[in-house]
Amino acid sequence: METVFRVILIYLVILSGLRIIGKREFGQLSPLELVSLLLVPELVGQTMLKDDFSLTNAIIAISSLFSVVIITSVLRYRFEKVEKVISGEPSVLVSHGEFIESNLHKERIDAAEIFGEMHKSGLSRLEQVKWAILESDGKISIVSEDEHPIHANANEEDSVS
């Protein structure tokens, strides 16, 4: 019984922590994926190291984790407000060639980083950028003024013009 509450508590603490530190920090994974990936080995490790060595305890711990993941995922999909709380919202970093400085400060992203992403998208001047958006998963999407959406990492082979 204690195991179930321990798993739920740790899950909530990690999820809240990741949500607070910001989108950019977890890069390639969504918060839910990252929490699950962090916790599964931790739970198995704890089971091996702590007093209760039983397989039963490991199964309870893993199924508790999966249960909170399922419940969170269902709530997130069903209720938009929950989704905003858990996953956050995209942040506009550049709008029609102008930096949105307040968002850059909040997300702790500097101009050089935006330019780096622009270069990956084949753009060299800020005026060419219609929108640069920090998505909920931590990736920066670049939409150029010529209305062709470009993902920051999509065409790294393109040279800077």
Added chain:
Amino acid sequence: MTAQTKDYHEPPEAPTIERRLRFYIFQYIGIPLILLIPTLAIFGVFGESSREVRQSNDDLAVSIYYPERYRYEMVSMLRIHVQNNSGDTIPLVRVEISKNYIEQFMEIKFLPSVTEITEENYEVELEAIAVAEIRVVTIELKAEEYGDHQGTVRVTAEGLEPISLMIETFVFP
């Protein structure tokens, strides 16, 4: 998006669709199963539990507290309380516990010590139990083999009617 009052243009929002919960067939089966395990755990189904059984006659009263359920490598106690109900001191009482039950566990510690191990039982002798006196045999058992283990505890004394009680312990893997 993020700011409360926005003085910049935003990209168009994604169209809104009504959010409905739908699952694949395997999820209709699997999700309740996943949710069931912690739910049962919260209600103590996989936890440690003990049980007491009693039996008495004019000469002896026996109570046994034993682990009904516990998990692999957990330690639990089996306590056998023997009370003299007769009007005289009983010179010797023999407590016999099934060998096939005891040997499902490891790191077994008897208090008082085992007097004899026969083909079928572990035996502990209790000497000179005074009138209304209660003696306790304690056995520490660490769960090893998982599954259901059954055994019998038999308390005998010369010239007195014996008492026999069944015990059953389930060990989770």
